[in-house]
Amino acid sequence: xPRKELKNKPLVEVIxxxxxxxxxxxxxxxxxxxxxxxxxxxxxxxxxPFHEPLPTAQMPDVMAAQMVQHRFRTGKGGWPLVQMGPxxxxxxxxxxxxxxxxxxxxxxxxxxLLDAHPAKQKFAVQDLALHxxxxxxxxxxxxxxxxxxxxxxxxxxxxxxxxxDGGRVIGNPAAFHWQASFPHDGPGGTVTLRxxxxxxxxxxxxxxxTLVQVARDRMPSIPDGFSRWLGKAHDLTDDWFFKLIxxxxxxxxxxx
Numbered sequence: 001x002p003r004k005e006l007k008n009k010p011l012v013e014v015i016x017x018x019x020x021x022x023x024x025x026x027x028x029x030x031x032x033x034x035x036x037x038x039x040x041x042x043x044x045x046x047x048x049p050f051h052e053p054l055p056t057a058q059m060p061d062v063m064a065a066q067m068v069q070h071r072f073r074t075g076k077g078g079w080p081l082v083q084m085g086p087x088x089x090x091x092x093x094x095x096x097x098x099x100x101x102x103x104x105x106x107x108x109x110x111x112x113l114l115d116a117h118p119a120k121q122k123f124a125v126q127d128l129a130l131h132x133x134x135x136x137x138x139x140x141x142x143x144x145x146x147x148x149x150x151x152x153x154x155x156x157x158x159x160x161x162x163x164x165d166g167g168r169v170i171g172n173p174a175a176f177h178w179q180a181s182f183p184h185d186g187p188g189g190t191v192t193l194r195x196x197x198x199x200x201x202x203x204x205x206x207x208x209x210t211l212v213q214v215a216r217d218r219m220p221s222i223p224d225g226f227s228r229w230l231g232k233a234h235d236l237t238d239d240w241f242f243k244l245i246x247x248x249x250x251x252x253x254x255x256x
Contacts, residue, residue: 004254006250006253006254007253007254007255008252008253008254008255009095009097009253010134010135010136010245010253011094011095011097011132011133011134012094012095012133012134012135012200012207013092013093013094013131013133014092014093014094014097014102014130014131014132014133015090015091015092015129015130015131015133016090016091016092016102016106016109016129016130016131016230017088017089017090017127017128017129017130017131018088018089018090018110018113018125018127018128019066019087019088019125019126019127019128020087020088020123020124020125020126021087021124021125021126022065022066022086022087029060029061029062029065029086030061030065030086030087032117032118032119033061033086033087034061035118036113036116036117036118037070037084039115039116039117039118040084040089040112040113040116041070041072042116043112043115043116044072044082044108044109044112045072047074047105047108048072048073048074048081048082049074049075050072050073050074050075050076050078051070051071051072052070052071052072052073053069053070053071054068054069054070054071054083056068056069056085057069057070061086064085064086065086065087066085066086066087066088067085067086067088068083068084068085068088068090069084069085069086070083070084070085071083072084079092079093079094079096080092080093080094080096080097080101080102080105082105082109087126089109089110089113091105091106091109093105099234099238103227103230103231103234106226106230107223107226107227107230110222110223110226111223114222114223123222125219125222126216127213127214128213128214128219128220128229129211129212129213129214130211130212130230130233130234130237131209131210131211132209132210132211132237132241133207133208133209134207134208134209134241135198135200135205135206135207135208136200136205136206136249137200137203137204137205138204138205138206139204140172140197140204144171144172144173145172145173145176145195145197145206146158146173148206149195149206152245152247152248152249153208153244153245153249154243154244154246154247155195155244157178157195159171173197175197176195176196176197177194177195177196177197178194178195178196179192179193179194179195180192180193181193184212184236186232186236187212187214187218187220187228187229187232187233187236188214188215188218189212189213189214189215189218190212190213190215191210191211191212191213191236191237191240192209192210192211192212192213193208193209193210193211193240194207194208194209194211195207195208196208208244210237210240210241212233212236212237214229214233
């Protein structure tokens with residue numbers, strides 16, 4: 001069932017990440033990469049005409065395995081974008097994100113990647129992941145991260161009160177990072193939830209990420225099974241997102 005559109009999305013970035021197998025280390029790098037990069041660039045330039053080499057593009061390919069080196073944008077500084085490096089391609093969107101648009105961009109990018117690869121018979125996807133990174137501003141001088149998670153996101157994480165007896169250690173953490181991963185059957189793999197203290201627009205914020213990864217033995221066929229996997233991964237993250245923000249946060253994100 002489609003969720004209602006939020007007026008004030010907490011989204012920082014959504015990322016589709018696809019990694020494929022490369023020759024073993026010491027084999028001199030991927031002999032297909034430079035040709036793949038050129039062909040891929042030609043196939044996406046009508047949608048992403050602005051090419052932005054990254055500093056990692058100066059590294060030898062053999063040293064940059066599965067590191068993005070090139071960014072293709074809709075315009076200078078524009079989003080969404082696609083990125084490529086030896087053995088990796090990503091599709092990235094930010095606060096202008098709409099699911100239907102992002103899904104179409106992911107499907108088109110994966111098709112372009114497969115069409116462009118000069119050695120399709122040995123192309124093998126190793127990792128496939130969908131990341132959603134969100135942030136909400138919190139004044140941690142007035143409210144501890146534990147209090148915020150419990151009251152606003154129905155997530156109880158605690159330590160024994162007696163650890164802080166005597167006042168020598170303050171119970172409001174200066175740094176915080178919590179993560180847990182859970183197996184799931186559909187789309188098959190793990191779903192990871194992360195919470196951390198960080199910043200958004202220079203202000204203190206709670207950062208939370210939902211990451212859906214596919215298990216190696218459940219890897220969908222590419223490209224035929226990709227759309228089905230992507231839809232299931234999105235449905236899972238969407239369900240978790242709305243369950244976590246239900247109540248006050250959802251009202252805040254929905255306000256005019």
